[in-house]
Amino acid sequence: MSNEYRHILVAVDLTKDSHKVLERALPIAERNQAKLSIMHTLEPLGFAYGGDIPMDLTSIQDQLDDHAKQRLAEIADPHQVPKENQHVVVGMPDTEIHRFAEEHDVDLIVVGSHGRHGFALLLGSTSTGVLHGAQCDVLAVRVGKKGEESDE
Numbered sequence: 001m002s003n004e005y006r007h008i009l010v011a012v013d014l015t016k017d018s019h020k021v022l023e024r025a026l027p028i029a030e031r032n033q034a035k036l037s038i039m040h041t042l043e044p045l046g047f048a049y050g051g052d053i054p055m056d057l058t059s060i061q062d063q064l065d066d067h068a069k070q071r072l073a074e075i076a077d078p079h080q081v082p083k084e085n086q087h088v089v090v091g092m093p094d095t096e097i098h099r100f101a102e103e104h105d106v107d108l109i110v111v112g113s114h115g116r117h118g119f120a121l122l123l124g125s126t127s128t129g130v131l132h133g134a135q136c137d138v139l140a141v142r143v144g145k146k147g148e149e150s151d152e
Helices: 017-032 045-049 058-079 093-103 120-133
Strands: 007-011 035-042 086-090 108-113 137-142
Touching: 007 017, 007 093, 017 035, 017 058, 017 108, 017 137, 035 058, 035 093, 045 058, 058 086, 086 093, 093 108, 093 120, 108 120, 120 137
Parallel strands: 007 035, 007 108, 035 086, 108 137
Antiparallel strands: none
């Protein structure tokens, strides 16, 4: 297996920590002259409400999608990540990250890991799911407020 990466996928949750995750991936992409893609996954509204809402959620989902694209651009544009490499997809995060990685020949996935404290435990399940199902290397970047987690 080569140590060279040709396509790096940065999966972000659109929080302020997303900048830290992207900034960790950028020098790796530069050293390897690799393509860098950044993505965010929105869970379908039907999943969140169990399909129990008797109304069409399409317009709300479209608004969420537009907002996510805007937030993703705010993170990616300052680092010159081209628009065509910025992706917002709808689905379960770990599944969509794996699908994207396989379809686009990604050889490194970079995700944020929130550790195991409170609500972050739920968020950490995405990075764990990505790690366990990935067919390529995964870099988990420790994120969160200072003092919230211990330094390894």
